[in-house]
Amino acid sequence: MSVSYRAFLLRLRKLAKIALSEYGLERAKLRFITYTGNGLYQVTVPPGNPIIPGKYTLRLHQPDYMTPQFIISEMEWLSALYQEGIMVPRPVRSLKEDWLTKADGGYDVPQTRECTLIGWTEGRLLNKRIRPKHFKALGRVIGRMHEQSRRWKRPKRFARPHWDWEGLYGDGFSYGVPATDAREAIPKAHQVAFNDVLNRIREVSEQMGKKKIVYGLIHADLGLTDNVAFHAGEARPFDFDDCGFGYWVFDFGVVLGQYFIDTNDASRTIQDALISGYEETADPEDIGIEYLNLFMAARIAQLMFFYQASGMAHPQHMEESKQGVNEHAKYLKKILKRIS
Structure with a gap:
């Protein structure tokens, strides 16, 4: 089954909202960033939610690329690096204390996605004046x-x-x-x-x-x-x-x-x-x-x-x-x- 790119992104957004519910973030603001296999969204969390207010990155992981255990292990290393004071994205656990959640919209395309939530990286990306x-x-x-x-x-x-x-x-x-x-x-x-x-x-x-x-x-x-x-x-x-x-x-x-x-x-x-x-x-x-x-x-x-x-x-x-x-x-x- 194939769908238009617009329909694909609309469905992907529904998966993103399903994923956010696993963190108790139904009221968070969701902004699409890019799709390159992984679907990436910026999540703005207001006060009064289960996690600290601020900006986060929601990742809908590319199917058949990294296994669920690989993704969980990535989150474990990020957590250890962050605890050491290294400024990497801080990984966030779900309401069930899981590093990894699943979003299933009942679609063939896009199919069920493994999802993770991590802190947004503040700073400037370099594209000129590199020294x-x-x-x-x-x-x-x-x-x-x-x-x-x-x-x-x-x-x-x-x-x-x-x-x-x-x-x-x-x-x-x-x-x-x-x-x-x-x-x-x-x-x-x-x-x-x-x-x-x-x-x-x-x-x-x-x-x-x-x-x-x-x-x-x-x-x-x-x-x-x-x-x-x-x-x-x-x-x-x-x-x-x-x-x-x-x-x-x-x-x-x-x-x-x-x-x-x-x-x-x-x-x-x-x-x-x-x-x-x-x-x-x-x-x-x-x-x-x-x-x-x-x-x-x-x-x-x-x-x-x-x-x-x-x-x-x-x-x-x-x-x-x-x-x-x-x-x-x-x-x-x-x-x-x-x-x-």
Whole structure:
């Protein structure tokens, strides 16, 4: 069954209202933000409700992406980070004290959604006038998150994806098609560069192992112009939807790789600023900083794999996916020249 986009959004809003009732927030103001698989709403809670008045984010999670246990574990980590004083979105429990609720409108489209409520992230999103000081501020909070991750005793049944080689390019995380098929479908013009990065990452990963000094719970999707707000000189990460276990240095690779794609800037100045901020809150020694450029390439190759696999799983979006693969391949080849 298919419905128009307008009808889809009207139905999605009904699901959002059903979800809010699980928190006793029937009188809250609901404002649509975006739909990119997850449906996102800003919720303004007035006084006289079961939770503290203010702004919140309601997420209607994308079906068949993260499992319910993965989502619950994300909320548990957010809660632990928030309790440590790190300015991440504060997760909110339902009236039944659950991290996760379900909204069922009786529709085939959109289908039943898992829902979560978290605090709204105040601050400014950067899209211009980005300075080394912003990288330094982001480095500080990445260091704090890594340190918390090293010390934290995770709850029983805690589960998040692993962004190791299998998670990034294999069947450790599924985008709906066999990973081998997606890797082999990368255009021939990009196969040499793509496979070069995958082989290097496999080799370095085997050398590094997965001890706490190099590997742990990371955000895995931090871009300076995306998923970070700045307030009073402080970087405030949000959108932990892809958080999981990975190499600490991969968080650096994501930040710098995304910035390189956005601006064509991979200068030592911004790398040094990010590392300098990290050094204020965590010890970068032995985490693999010497492989920073390689992990930038690893991120770009991951995005190429994602676009290719997603296009194959959803043929109606194949043209857009092809553009994504080709665009990211240009930057992958530039980074490889730096490594070589």
